Amino acid sequence: MTTHSLLILPGDGIGPEVMVEVRKVIGWFQSNRGIAFDVSEDLVGGAAYDKYGKPLADETMAKAQSVDAVLLGAVGGPAYDNLDFSVKPERGLLRLRKEMDLYANLRPAQCFDALADFSSLKREVVAGLDILIVRELTSGIYFGEPRGIHSDDNNPENEGGRVGINTQRYTSGEIRRVARAAFELAKKRGNRVCSMEKANVMESGILWREEVQWVHDNEYPEVELSHMYADNGAMQLVRRPNQFDVIVTDNLFGDILSDAAAMLTGSLGMLPSASLGAPMANGRPKALYEPVHGSAPDIAGQGKANPIACILSFAMALRYSFNLLAEADLLEKAVEKVLADGVRTADLMGAEGGTPVSTAEMGDKIVAAL
Amino acid sequence: MTTHSLLILPGDGIGPEVMVEVRKVIGWFQSNRGIAFDVSEDLVGGAAYDKYGKPLADETMAKAQSVDAVLLGAVGGPAYDNLDFSVKPERGLLRLRKEMDLYANLRPAQCFDALADFSSLKREVVAGLDILIVRELTSGIYFGEPRGIHSDDNNPENEGGRVGINTQRYTSGEIRRVARAAFELAKKRGNRVCSMEKANVMESGILWREEVQWVHDNEYPEVELSHMYADNGAMQLVRRPNQFDVIVTDNLFGDILSDAAAMLTGSLGMLPSASLGAPMANGRPKALYEPVHGSAPDIAGQGKANPIACILSFAMALRYSFNLLAEADLLEKAVEKVLADGVRTADLMGAEGGTPVSTAEMGDKIVAAL
Numbered sequence A, B: 001m002t003t004h005s006l007l008i009l010p011g012d013g014i015g016p017e018v019m020v021e022v023r024k025v026i027g028w029f030q031s032n033r034g035i036a037f038d039v040s041e042d043l044v045g046g047a048a049y050d051k052y053g054k055p056l057a058d059e060t061m062a063k064a065q066s067v068d069a070v071l072l073g074a075v076g077g078p079a080y081d082n083l084d085f086s087v088k089p090e091r092g093l094l095r096l097r098k099e100m101d102l103y104a105n106l107r108p109a110q111c112f113d114a115l116a117d118f119s120s121l122k123r124e125v126v127a128g129l130d131i132l133i134v135r136e137l138t139s140g141i142y143f144g145e146p147r148g149i150h151s152d153d154n155n156p157e158n159e160g161g162r163v164g165i166n167t168q169r170y171t172s173g174e175i176r177r178v179a180r181a182a183f184e185l186a187k188k189r190g191n192r193v194c195s196m197e198k199a200n201v202m203e204s205g206i207l208w209r210e211e212v213q214w215v216h217d218n219e220y221p222e223v224e225l226s227h228m229y230a231d232n233g234a235m236q237l238v239r240r241p242n243q244f245d246v247i248v249t250d251n252l253f254g255d256i257l258s259d260a261a262a263m264l265t266g267s268l269g270m271l272p273s274a275s276l277g278a279p280m281a282n283g284r285p286k287a288l289y290e291p292v293h294g295s296a297p298d299i300a301g302q303g304k305a306n307p308i309a310c311i312l313s314f315a316m317a318l319r320y321s322f323n324l325l326a327e328a329d330l331l332e333k334a335v336e337k338v339l340a341d342g343v344r345t346a347d348l349m350g351a352e353g354g355t356p357v358s359t360a361e362m363g364d365k366i367v368a369a370l
Ligand SMILES: CC(C)[C@H](C(=O)O)[C@@H](O)C(=O)O
Pocket: A075, A076, A090, A093, A094, A255, B200, B201, B231
């Protein structure tokens, strides 16, 4: 029997709390379906810094490279705001993304009908919304050299005497591989890809546009491709988000646009994500799964967090990394059922009121619905 | 009597159409109030490229440097999509911004009550919304060197063999001056500034945060300052936009976030903007005014465009560049009156229907209401 290896990195803030609920789900599959998971757990982010003095230990990095999938909670928080840049919690996550070469970050913005009213947008604008943002995750301005803060003391015109630099650098190959990921995903969905950049003001945006077009023309002519400037993209996401199927964009634009898109749905506590790399020996991609939401320090430790985004991230792992398709379906259906039954964590409470369940209660209900 | 010099650059798409209506307003002030405007007109963007082979002629640039204010329509359009980067329509606008050193771009996101229902957001989320985004406009990744697309043929790992580069480079002085503009504006409004960057992943973002904080602590301790990561900023703009008063951010984030914010209001065809630089001999800042909307090639030439954003941009010029405060008020009131009377261009027509007025009719009504 196959053993599925999973590395759990709960991280900071609400990360550990929501991960406890995922553990319950894993336990259920082990006991009731006899599926063998080899689960290990380690630290990332501020939690790793507190223990190891850095946001990701080398041992943890090596472990992440050797498992079938990594499931991460969240990183960061105000307690770590004044740390030196090189040891910030976020650097742990960036190291995982970079060294595992997880170049395609899949961020669905999906509106769950029962929750459409939580959106600040009108119901008719968001109901049924189902966008997939594919964000390039291992290059661009997050990683380019040169970078840093330097003294500029010799420049008398520069009050303050410093200069801060980051470099956006994309190779054609980096653009092509994430474009392919987007086209492949579009084929299984609405068959449409919209690529976003600022080709009108940035040369790296021109390269982006040309290479995405090249992949389309040479390999995916049957998929509908359009291009949009990223500022217009932000507008259109607000105005009429359901015009989109798959959006492919770079690391920085993807960060901003996917957060805006996720918030549109009113379902932020519900949205999972997957970061995928090249296929491993087992034919499945290197993968890291994590909720779209952050570490939410304001509610951490209070049992208020919604564990669904993290549980659905595990469902994505079942599907994409462990090839346990029936189990992924089962888990997603259980989540739907619990929501249909009206079970709500605090983030899902509307103006009508009612009593929210705790993080643990939500996890229990989902396990009970399996 | 003072003569107020104004350079009009209609540009591309709907730019020329909306500018015709501004001309009517200027004519009214000249005839009925005896105000002396010295108006000249020239080309920018694609229109300039068509005539001069470049998107801004040197003579036009010199003229822009010598007038009290510049009023620009819009630049760009699909007809120019395949032009070489160096002569793209947008480069004309960027040259104006850069050489006039217009470092503070003021982009209001204001919801006109009569139009709140045009927003895709719920009325209660956007009604009364009044945010001012102050975007740094002369530096950052739009202008940093090195930049360009280069061959990377010697790198066998790079499929496609090219690399695209842009550089984000901010000096402390550049950050401080735009921060000061934001704090000054906040003092006349809600006294709150929120600064947005990605200090968790970009060193230029760390410098941004530190310098804005420095200006606050040393010069504006009485203004409330907060910091937010730009991705969270995008989320919060969608979730609860009225939490903001003044937002200050860099050139690229400002581009994306201000477009999203403008679209929130449902009033895109209504929003003016001002780009301000250092004070001139007359004590007033170098300034370029333009509508927030773009060249809207899809409706250009059809008499459908809403001229209000451009007319209100002229009202901003009356106020900030010509010091004609009563006249600015008068013009803004005329716009309000016409809207209250139910006059609507096509972009302002709701589901209830009705007959839209043309660009020219809207201009005429506003002049009649003066
Ligand atoms: C935590 C941070 C490094 C990260 C990013 O900016 O990529 C986060 O915002 C995200 O979108 O996953």
